[in-house]
Amino acid sequence: MTNSPTLKEVAQRAGVHVTTASRALNPATSSLVNPATMRRVQAAARELRYQPNAMARGLKTARSMSVGVLIPDLTNPLFPPIVRGIEDVLASAGYTTLIANTDNDGERQTTLFDTLRARQVDGIIVATAHREDRIFTDAYAEGTKLVLVNRRIDQSDIPAVTGDDHDGIAMAVRHLIDLGHTKIAHIAGPQNTTTGRARLRAYRQSLEDAGVPAEPSLVMMTNGFTEVEGARATRTLLDAGRRPTAIVAANDMIALGCLDVFSERRLSCPQDISLVGFNDMPFIDRLTPPLSTVRVPHYQIGAEAARMLLDRLGNPDLPAKSITLPATLVLRESTAPPS
Amino acid sequence: MTNSPTLKEVAQRAGVHVTTASRALNPATSSLVNPATMRRVQAAARELRYQPNAMARGLKTARSMSVGVLIPDLTNPLFPPIVRGIEDVLASAGYTTLIANTDNDGERQTTLFDTLRARQVDGIIVATAHREDRIFTDAYAEGTKLVLVNRRIDQSDIPAVTGDDHDGIAMAVRHLIDLGHTKIAHIAGPQNTTTGRARLRAYRQSLEDAGVPAEPSLVMMTNGFTEVEGARATRTLLDAGRRPTAIVAANDMIALGCLDVFSERRLSCPQDISLVGFNDMPFIDRLTPPLSTVRVPHYQIGAEAARMLLDRLGNPDLPAKSITLPATLVLRESTAPPS
DNA sequence: AGGCTTGCTGCAATCGTTTTCCGCCCCGGA
DNA sequence: TCCGGGGCGGAAAACGATTGCAGCAAGCCT
Numbered sequence: 001m002t003n004s005p006t007l008k009e010v011a012q013r014a015g016v017h018v019t020t021a022s023r024a025l026n027p028a029t030s031s032l033v034n035p036a037t038m039r040r041v042q043a044a045a046r047e048l049r050y051q052p053n054a055m056a057r058g059l060k061t062a063r064s065m066s067v068g069v070l071i072p073d074l075t076n077p078l079f080p081p082i083v084r085g086i087e088d089v090l091a092s093a094g095y096t097t098l099i100a101n102t103d104n105d106g107e108r109q110t111t112l113f114d115t116l117r118a119r120q121v122d123g124i125i126v127a128t129a130h131r132e133d134r135i136f137t138d139a140y141a142e143g144t145k146l147v148l149v150n151r152r153i154d155q156s157d158i159p160a161v162t163g164d165d166h167d168g169i170a171m172a173v174r175h176l177i178d179l180g181h182t183k184i185a186h187i188a189g190p191q192n193t194t195t196g197r198a199r200l201r202a203y204r205q206s207l208e209d210a211g212v213p214a215e216p217s218l219v220m221m222t223n224g225f226t227e228v229e230g231a232r233a234t235r236t237l238l239d240a241g242r243r244p245t246a247i248v249a250a251n252d253m254i255a256l257g258c259l260d261v262f263s264e265r266r267l268s269c270p271q272d273i274s275l276v277g278f279n280d281m282p283f284i285d286r287l288t289p290p291l292s293t294v295r296v297p298h299y300q301i302g303a304e305a306a307r308m309l310l311d312r313l314g315n316p317d318l319p320a321k322s323i324t325l326p327a328t329l330v331l332r333e334s335t336a337p338p339s
Numbered sequence: 340m341t342n343s344p345t346l347k348e349v350a351q352r353a354g355v356h357v358t359t360a361s362r363a364l365n366p367a368t369s370s371l372v373n374p375a376t377m378r379r380v381q382a383a384a385r386e387l388r389y390q391p392n393a394m395a396r397g398l399k400t401a402r403s404m405s406v407g408v409l410i411p412d413l414t415n416p417l418f419p420p421i422v423r424g425i426e427d428v429l430a431s432a433g434y435t436t437l438i439a440n441t442d443n444d445g446e447r448q449t450t451l452f453d454t455l456r457a458r459q460v461d462g463i464i465v466a467t468a469h470r471e472d473r474i475f476t477d478a479y480a481e482g483t484k485l486v487l488v489n490r491r492i493d494q495s496d497i498p499a500v501t502g503d504d505h506d507g508i509a510m511a512v513r514h515l516i517d518l519g520h521t522k523i524a525h526i527a528g529p530q531n532t533t534t535g536r537a538r539l540r541a542y543r544q545s546l547e548d549a550g551v552p553a554e555p556s557l558v559m560m561t562n563g564f565t566e567v568e569g570a571r572a573t574r575t576l577l578d579a580g581r582r583p584t585a586i587v588a589a590n591d592m593i594a595l596g597c598l599d600v601f602s603e604r605r606l607s608c609p610q611d612i613s614l615v616g617f618n619d620m621p622f623i624d625r626l627t628p629p630l631s632t633v634r635v636p637h638y639q640i641g642a643e644a645a646r647m648l649l650d651r652l653g654n655p656d657l658p659a660k661s662i663t664l665p666a667t668l669v670l671r672e673s674t675a676p677p678s
Numbered sequence: 679a680g681g682c683t684t685g686c687t688g689c690a691a692t693c694g695t696t697t698t699c700c701g702c703c704c705c706g707g708a
Numbered sequence: 709t710c711c712g713g714g715g716c717g718g719a720a721a722a723c724g725a726t727t728g729c730a731g732c733a734a735g736c737c738t
Contacts, residue, residue, distance in 0.1 A: 004456065006724060017688050022726060029727090034686060051457040055397040056724035059693050064394060066458075075423055075621065080414040087413075087440065096458060099438055101426065117343065118390040119405075119435060256625075282414065286595075288627040345694060356718050361696060368697090373716060395694035398723045 005048040014044040021045075025052070058120060066096040067309060068116035068124040072104050076253065077281045078298065079127065082149060085302025086125055093310055095122070102128050104224060110135055117144070123309045125302075129153050130192045145312055149305045152194040152322070159312070160322040161305040163296030165195055168327030169202035170209075172248050172276040172294055175329060177210050179337045181246040181274065185218040187233045187258065189225050189250035196225075199250050199278065218244055222254060230257020238265060245338040246274035252281045252293055259287065270336035280330055290332035297325050344387040353383035360384075364391070397459060405435040406648060407455035407463040411443050415592065416620045417637065418466065421488060424641025425464055432649055434461070441467050443563060449474055456483070462648045464641075468492050469531045484651055488644045491533040491661070498651070499661040500644040502635030504534055507666030508541035509548075511587050511615040511633055514668060516549050518676045520585040520613065524557040526572045526597065528564050528589035535564075538589050538617065557583055561593060569596020577604060584677035585613035591620045591632055598626065609675035619669055629671035636664050 011021035016037060023029040024041035033041075044050075058064040069086055071079045087097045098121060100112040109128060113135060116124055123145035129136060131154045140146045140158050148160035176184050186203040189196030200219070207214050217240055220233035230249060234257055237244070249255035255277035262269050269275050269289055277284060277293035284291045304323055312318050350360035355376060362368040363380035372380075383389075397403040408425055410418045426436045437460060439451040448467060452474060455463055462484035468475060470493045479485045479497050487499035515523050525542040528535030539558070546553050556579055559572035569588060573596055576583070588594035594616035601608050608614050608628055616623060619634035643662055651657050 004459075007726095008724080018725085019689080019727080020687055023687090026726085032686070037686080051453055053398070053724055054458045055394045055403060056693090057726075058394045059392070059398055059695090059724080060726045062693075073423075074413075074426075075419040077416065077419075077621070080416075080419060084412075084414055084440065087438075096437055096454065098435055099426075101423065114390060115435065119393045282416070283622040283625075286622075286627070287625050347694080357695085358697085358719080359717055362717090365696085371716075376716080392694050395723090396696075398694080398725090399696045401723075 004053070005050050007050070007052065010041065010044045010048055010050050013048065014041040016041060025050075062120075063122055064120040065094055066098055066119065066121050067306075068098045068100060068113075068119070068121040069127070070100050070102060070109065070112060070116075070124060071127045073101050074099065077283065078252075078279055081282070081298040082127065082302035085299040085304075086149075086306045087302075089303045089306040089310070095310075104128070113139070122313055123147070125149055125305050125309060127151065129194075131194055131197065132192070145309060145316075147305045147309045147312075149301055150195065154194065157320045159308055159320045161301050161308060162195075162322075162324055163298075163301060164324050164327045165198040166202040166205075168278060168294035168296065168329070169199045169248065170206045171327070171329040172278070172292075173203060173206035174210070175292075175331070176246045176248070176274060176276065176335065177206075177212060179246075179274070179335060181338050182212050183215070183218065183242065183244045183246070183338075184212070185220070185237055185244035185247045187220050187222060187230055187237070187247060187249045187254050189254065190223055191221065196250060203248055215242065217242060222250070225251045225253050227253050227257040227260065230254030231260045232257070234258045234261040235264075244273070246335070247276070249275065249277050252277040252279045252284045252291065255284075255291060255293070256287075259291075270334050271339060274335040274338075276335060285332060289334045292332045292334045293330055295328045295330045301325055343392070344389050346389070346391065349380065349383045349387055349389050352387065353380045355380060364389075401459075402461055403459040404433055405437055405458065405460050406645075407437045407439060407452075407458070407460040408466070409439055409441060409448065409451065409455075409463060410466045412440050413438065416622065417591075417618055420621070420637040421466060421641035424638040424643075425488075425645045426641075428642045428645040428649070434649075443467070452478070461652055462486070464488055464644050464648060466490065468533075470533055470536070471531070484648060484655075486644045486648045486651075488640055489534065493533065496659045498647055498659045500640050500647060501534075501661075501663055502637075502640060503663050503666040504537040505541040505544075507617060507633035507635065507668070508538045508587065509545045510666070510668040511617070511631075512542055512545035513549070514631075514670070515585045515587070515613060515615065515674065516545075516551060518585075518613070518674060520677050521551050522554070522557065522581065522583045522585070522677075523551070524559070524576055524583035524586045526559050526561060526569055526576070526586060526588045526593050528593065529562055530560065535589060542587055554581065556581060561589070564590045564592050566592050566596040566599065569593030570599045571596070573597045573600040574603075583612070585674070586615070588614065588616050591616040591618045591623045591630065594623075594630055594632070595626075598630075609673050610678060613674040613677075615674060624671060628673045631671045631673045632669060634667045634669045640664055 007021050008018050011018040021041050024033045024038040030038055090097050102109040125147050127149045129148050129151045133153055137156050146158050148158055152160045188200040191197050220237045222229035222233045247258055249258055258275055267273050277291050280293045280295035346360050347357050350357040360380050363372045363377040369377055429436050441448040464486050466488045468487050468490045472492055476495050485497050487497055491499045527539040530536050559576045561568035561572045586597055588597055597614055606612050616630050616632035619632045623630045
């Protein structure tokens with residue numbers, strides 16, 4: 001901000017050339033300099049509280065030692081754990097994380113993506129992908145280092161780290177069937193995301209596998225993984241004739257919307273209707289009732305994605321691999337046998 | 340990542356010198372170049388999808404157009420709203436935000452602070468300050484642009500944006516007294532933070548103002564604004580003789596700990612004991628019971644802090660001003676008259 | 679004793695911008 | 709016709725680091 005010391009000043013103080021100072025301070029090259037000199041330089045650096053100028057270094061080395069993270073919205077409790085997972089492993093590798101909130105706005109997303117690239121980030125972790133996001137596939141094809149979290153992109157080999165949507169939903173549906181439910185509804189997430197679609201498919205498949213006839217009227221679509229969308233869909237679901245005895249929500253935010261409508265309609269959960277969410281996001285266990293949901297290891301997803309990115313930064317032509325982390329069903333108090 | 344086009348390439352394509360290209364693309368200097376030339380350059384830039392290299396620019400201009408944000412932990416729901424407030428106003432001014440989590444670890448904080456400075460951030464917003472944090476006062480004295488949020492530093496003129504701790508607690512205590520409580524306890528926050536101390540003081544003051552005798556045994560200290568600390572303090576509070584009929588928690592996380600202990604002890608809230616939190620953090624309204632708490636406008640605090648930083652960046656010798664944003668008491672279902 | 683390696687250090691170019699200082703061209707006024 | 713000046717655009721020097729290359733001394737070998 002004011003006058004941070006430069007390498008030149010360190011060199012002068014140590015009585016050596018700036019080149020030598022550079023080498024002495026860099027672990028990779030410090031073997032090239034006399035140990036005694038090295039100590040002198042390091043002492044000088046310490047006294048001056050020298051911090052290398054990251055921009056100058058980045059300019060020369062063409063690596064910024066930073067990575068961007070694109071998420072919809074930080075205030076959605078789903079994302080902080082993912083971000084922390086990312087930050088923790090990235091930070092320990094010396095990288096800085098730049099977070100950008102797209103608010104599910106495509107234009108904003110493009111702008112932010114460009115901003116990140118202008119900042120010369122070494123790679124980008126994307127949590128906002130839609131099934132067909134040319135912006136990402138194009139960038140990836142041109143060599144931008146990308147890793148997807150949570151959601152994937154159709155027919156793309158961009159590496160991704162996700163939870164097991166299919167298995168998670170399967171467990172949830174199975175659980176409801178085991179309780180005796182047959183009229184099981186699904187409030188589906190946006191179908192332009194792989195998560196929204198995979199969960200819907202898993203719901204249908206699970207019903208079929210159990211021999212429970214599918215009823216199209218029990219599936220409601222939403223335009224976003226949000227509480228208001230969840231509430232809207234739940235209202236139209238309940239208004240339409242055949243009332244379900246259980247609902248599988250595409251995620252916890254949507255489930256929150258379900259609960260809102262339940263109390264509007266004076267339906268008690270789980271006595272009148274059962275509900276299962278997805279994600280096990282923070283605080284969802286403290287609701288009334290504590291929500292049964294599918295737990296996805298978000299911190300690990302973030303951490304794994306960061307590791308994957310790091311790997312690919314170190315070795316650019318590593319084969320693109322995607323990882324699916326196991327989901328687990330966590331039963332609390334929002335499900336019960338049908339009355 | 341691969342080969343982003345440089346200004347030189349844009350210039351070549353437009354058939355002008357790189358200097359001219361630079362001027363044409365920069366709104367501040369574009370008046371120096373012929374409108375026709377400018378259009379040519381801009382067209383070339385668009386075709387090449389040119390993005391100026393932020394590191395090169397920053398190196399030359401000594402401004403990174405980025406600011407750092409120091410918070411304890413992103414997964415604490417208190418902080419995402421603050422961060423969004425910061426990011427939104429900063430982004431609209433063209434700045435990028437770098438977030439760092441200190442985990443309340445002093446050493447880590449120092450490291451991260453240095454990392455941010457190495458990245459040449461133009462300023463830093465600090466949410467982790469303790470009452471005596473030499474690291475910040477020293478840096479501020481040396482010219483580092485700082486703004487404190489949420490917490491302040493004793494005897495320092497570093498600009499700060501905070502909620503009204505005193506008034507908030509006063510309202511909470513007043514409310515309990517009005518309900519008829521006299522045995523009102525306080526689970527105090529860490530006394531090495533201004534928030535922890537201000538809230539404790541306000542609690543004592545409010546009791547005194549109302550003529551309710553203070554009982555030292557009704558005040559419990561914690562070592563952190565966390566659920567486990569809150570629970571620990573609540574247990575020792577309840578184990579010690581005179582049981583309170585109401586608790587004012589120093590913040591919502593601590594209140595969460597109180598609720599945990601209430602259910603351990605089979606105390607129902609608010610029938611057996613009333614509870615008021617502080618912050619009105621997300622989801623605290625969906626607990627059982629919905630928590631009465633003091634609302635602090637976190638998004639605005641963040642936004643205001645960012646604006647303040649921006650102002651001081653634009654005009655370095657602006658007088659240091661601190662802002663206190665009003666708190667409001669939001670009554671829900673965790674308080675009732677003593678039984 | 680001369681040549682060669684080895685070990686250390688310095689020189690200078692470079693990364694992609696911005697910015698100061700000039701120079702050129704053209705036009706108008708005298 | 710000449711001069712002055714405005715309007716544009718170019719040359720070059722930074723910013724602070726890294727790095728290939730060269731230099732130089734000392735030590736070893738033959």
